[in-house]
Amino acid sequence: MSAAGARFITVEGLEGAGKSTCLATIRDWLANRGIDPVVTREPGGTKLGEAVREVLLDHQYGGMTADSETLLIFAARAEHLAEVVRPALTAGQWVVCDRFTDATYAYQGGGRELGEERIEPLEQWVQGRLRPDLTLYLDVPVRAGLERAAARSTPDRFESEREAFFERARAVYRRRCATHPERMRLIDASTNLAQVQQRIEANLEAAFGHLV
Ligand code: TMP
Numbered sequence: 001m002s003a004a005g006a007r008f009i010t011v012e013g014l015e016g017a018g019k020s021t022c023l024a025t026i027r028d029w030l031a032n033r034g035i036d037p038v039v040t041r042e043p044g045g046t047k048l049g050e051a052v053r054e055v056l057l058d059h060q061y062g063g064m065t066a067d068s069e070t071l072l073i074f075a076a077r078a079e080h081l082a083e084v085v086r087p088a089l090t091a092g093q094w095v096v097c098d099r100f101t102d103a104t105y106a107y108q109g110g111g112r113e114l115g116e117e118r119i120e121p122l123e124q125w126v127q128g129r130l131r132p133d134l135t136l137y138l139d140v141p142v143r144a145g146l147e148r149a150a151a152r153s154t155p156d157r158f159e160s161e162r163e164a165f166f167e168r169a170r171a172v173y174r175r176r177c178a179t180h181p182e183r184m185r186l187i188d189a190s191t192n193l194a195q196v197q198q199r200i201e202a203n204l205e206a207a208f209g210h211l212v
Contacts, residue, residue: 005211006092008085008130009037010100012173013138014166015159016148018189018196019098022138025200026096033212038088041098042076046083049076057156066112073104074122081127101127102135102176102184107158110172111165131183134207136200137173138189142166 009026011019023039030037043053052072055061077100088095101123109116140148142163149159177186185203189196 006089006094007133007208007211008089008095008097010097010102010132010135011138012099012102012106012135013189014140014142014145014170014173016145016150016152017138017140018193019138021193021196022136022187022189022200023096023098025197026136026204029201029204030094030096030212035094035212037094037096038084039096039098040080040084042080042100042103043073044076045080045085045097046076048079052076057158059157059160062157066108066114067118069112070104070108070114070118070122073108074126077101078126081130086130097132100132100135102137102173105176106169106172110168111161113168133183134203135180135184136203137177137184137186138196139170139174139186140190142170144190 011022011026013019013022027037027039042049043056044050052075056069056072085095085097101119104119104123105116108114109119146159146163146166149155174186177184187196187199187203
């Protein structure tokens with residue numbers, strides 16, 4: 001449960017969608033209103049979570065089953081919620097998280113084809129009623145995003161997946177934006193940076209302008 005006013009914002013998008021820039025825009029928007037949020041990420045955000053992240057991204061574990069992958073992600077998430085997210089919200093601090101459970105629906109549910117019925121019980125177990133207050137999903141065509149990501153660094157275990165994997169993940173993200181209109185916003189991130197930033201700010205204003 002969050003103290004009055006504290007909000008939980010998550011940022012989602014395929015590789016190369018521009019999440020880092022979006023996180024910086026959110027941070028600036030909040031800073032201009034005197035709010036210094038906890039900025040964190042998944043998988044990660046705790047010592048255990050960062051260790052799990054290394055395993056998940058490591059090519060050594062290429063043969064990992066989709067079930068093991070999903071359970072590792074939720075183990076990292078349970079730790080992150082207990083150690084970082086819930087304590088911050090309870091103390092009245094805003095939390096901005098780079099990816100959260102929508103990524104599990106997209107990558108494991110869609111990409112790995114596990115289906116949402118495998119993810120939902122884990123979401124209930126680990127999160128209870130906790131859901132983000134606002135999720136900004138940055139939408140880019142798969143190939144453009146992958147090219148951007150590949151220019152930046154050597155592909156990790158997820159980035160090495162075939163395009164079809166990311167097409168399935170993108171389809172899930174887009175569908176979830178339609179089925180969760182109370183908190184999810186689809187932002188076309190394929191246009192120029194200034195326009196994307198404007199859209200992010202407009203969404204923050206619409207969601208939280210009355211609070212801050
Ligand atoms: P990053 O690219 O945002 O640093 O995230 C690392 C990778 O982890 C990314 O390729 C997506 C993947 N991931 C999942 O597959 N499921 C999840 O639930 C999360 C949070 C991330």
